[in-house]
Amino acid sequence: MDGKTLSGRYILGRLLGRGGMGVVHEADDTALQRRVAVKIMNADILHSRSAVGRFEREARAASAIQTEHIVRVLDAGVDEETRSPFLVMELLQGEDLAQLLERLGPLPPRLALRIVAQACVGLQKAHEAGVVHRDIKPGNLFLARREQGPGLIVKVLDFGIAKIKPAHDPRRDTTGLTRSGSMVGTPRYMSPEQARGIKDIDHRTDIWALGIVLYHALAGRTPTQDVEAFGDLIAALVAELPTPLQEFAPWVAPEVAAVVDGALQYQPVARYPSASVMLDAILPLLRDDPGDDPLSLDEGMLVPLSPSERQTVAPRLELPAAPRVPRRSGPVIPAPGRAAERWRDQSTDG
Template sequence: MSSALASLGPGVVFARDFRIVRALAEGGMGAVYVAEQLSSGKLRALKVLNPDLVADPYSREQFSLEARIGGQIGSGHVVEVIAAGVDEETEIPYLAMELLEGEDLADLLHRRGRLPTHEALEIFEQLGDALAAAHRAGVIHRDLKPRNIFVARSKLRGMPFVVKVLDFGISKLITHNATSVTVTRQLGSPLFMAPEQARSGAKLRRSTDVWPMGLLAYLLLTGRHYWRSVEGEGVSLNALLMEIAVHPIDPPGLRVMEQGLDPGLLPAGFDEWFLRCVERDPERRFADAGEASEALRSVLRKRHASMMESEPTVVRVLPGMATSGAFPIAPSGPRARVETPVSQPVSTPWSVTQNPSAASAVIGPPPSGSSAAVAAGSSKRRWPVAALGGLALLVVAAAVLALRRGDPPSASTGQRRYAEPSAADAAAEAAPGQPAPVEVVVVQQTVDAGAATDEGATEQSEPAAPPAHVVRRATGRITVGADPPRCEVSVDGRVVGRSPVFNRVVSAGEHRVRCRRPDGRVMQRVVRVPGGRETEVIFPAE
């Protein structure tokens, strides 16, 4: 640190209007301090240029460019510059910017590891909005990396965080008559740097920023870097540059499996989107950040729509309830009843479901009164009906559950789409010594043993197993925010997390949403959630 910067200790007044509170960060270009602006009484982030670079015209230009760019872009995702100038006493240029509360993406990922899918996508969407605004203003960032992406606490109600793109000091402005700029210095971080940035004299364009967008999206969704050469210890810069410039770029789905991660972390269609972002030929990438962001949104919309169309209603059954003649299912969705012969428990088919390695049962809600009809039938034909029906339903259950196990996490929630268990379920699961609940899919139709038979049929004839099909129920999503955040959120009496809660999948219809604040105060609303749509619930400050 130079002597001039070393003298900026707590209490020192800089440029007549800023009293230094503490040092915040230091880098090659200069240092950042928390300072009180005397004219407004507010805390600011005071960025000063390294005195050793003051005499360098290029460094001074890059420093002052950051002040101009913020106003030119006009986005809430770019740090606001409040004042800029030169300190008369030291002749050091400075920028006074809004002071952000939060942490950069590198620290966030280091602290928390891989983020929930919905949160990762929200961060990326805001990043895309920031870059799209910059590209519309003719600005190329050139150094996108986790350290330059700041996840700040939002000052807006209902918005838990806001992404700010930092360090536009090495950005380049594109004039209205040009579509690219020429590289005169190698700028950018190698892990996220487009290949053309390593070539002196190469043309940079808006698609230069699209390259790191693909790599950042992979990092956000998986918590891991894409490049093989950075795995393990002793990372070689030459090996990394060779991989970026020469080696084949494999689909992300393959890299996820190589890294031992769940392929479901990546939404369907992500491979194609990513590979277009990291085309080595800039002309073959998305033209700019806006096009890249919209393409990923389209991928996510299509995936979510297909998942909403195919979502079954699921209920949960406790195996211990299976031996009664007619038992209730915990109400996680439409109520259903399972009918078995009253005088004889169906022991053989159900014993399969009590084996943890076996498939769960598929049980159908019968018409009203069918239990009596079954009980009134001949004892000689009661058992074939139950046995064949149970066997057929078990086969359907195995197929349905096999398909459900392969169902990837939702792009909007990052969770597999099982219906939420009720409070009764939770209590039953918590009881010591009780078997784990079995998930079943509600199917329709049961055999009416008292129905008329074809002429000539004997009493011992065995009716065919009933057809079964999955009952489908419309679903929607709830997003819950609160000011201040971190209130305990419950939906229909079940705690689902602390605000913000994003894209919670629920059945279409009315739901009771409650927010319990840290001080114990409770706010509650009843909202109607349309099928296939998202409903936002915001609890404002009182």
């Protein structure tokens, strides 16, 4: 497609990425003389109403949120030649958190906290706009170089399976969770209620997922990384609390482990009630230097955990002795088949 023009305006350039839904190209916006990213839906899935709906939903959801911490959708249209929908987004330079973790392994706690703190700002704005992301994971948190001035900014990507509350979107909610037993998202980062396929999940499912992201950034792994079978993973998600962070990352201070624990409570009502409250729990841990902006990030901070830090054994966070997972009746594991295929496709996220 290199050199192809969409809508008489966007000249496609190099391929930036490819996935099951479509491809992303760098492009020239000839009308406004700027470089952009264009996501084009694969022609072979145009027959899928849910796939087309995902494209439409991503544009609506991202456009409803006013913050620099959400990737901006600039335009949307349909390619006249292939009839494939496309989205035009701001072009980002940098890497996503999944790539950073693959490159560095466990991150120093202050770096991990700064990344998640910025993500909290973006998620809070999304939730205030009535949007629940439902697929927060390292690959959807992008560390972008700022267009003006030094530093990095964390941007939340991919609102394709977001849930938009009806009060904020007059269209019928066709988010893919239309009945109990249907599951969307990336399994290793799913909340228990999302893994169970419950329809009426709310913004607190994103709080859980962000807690797993922070866990992964601090420990270099997710709590369920050793679980390979899809059914076993779902059973673990709906019936067990994650292994305490310090079991895998003994160097993490108890006050940092407490932030993770506050997000990873089984019952949504017991988690941080909002992303802003989670942010409030993080900020005191980043204010050692009065002159430092606790949300600032720059490329010089992107370093691995040092060998000396790895050898540290911090005091343990005291956790409640009583089990926090309630007893439940009835089936909790979604049917295999398409859900299992999605799991295999997404299991590389760790």
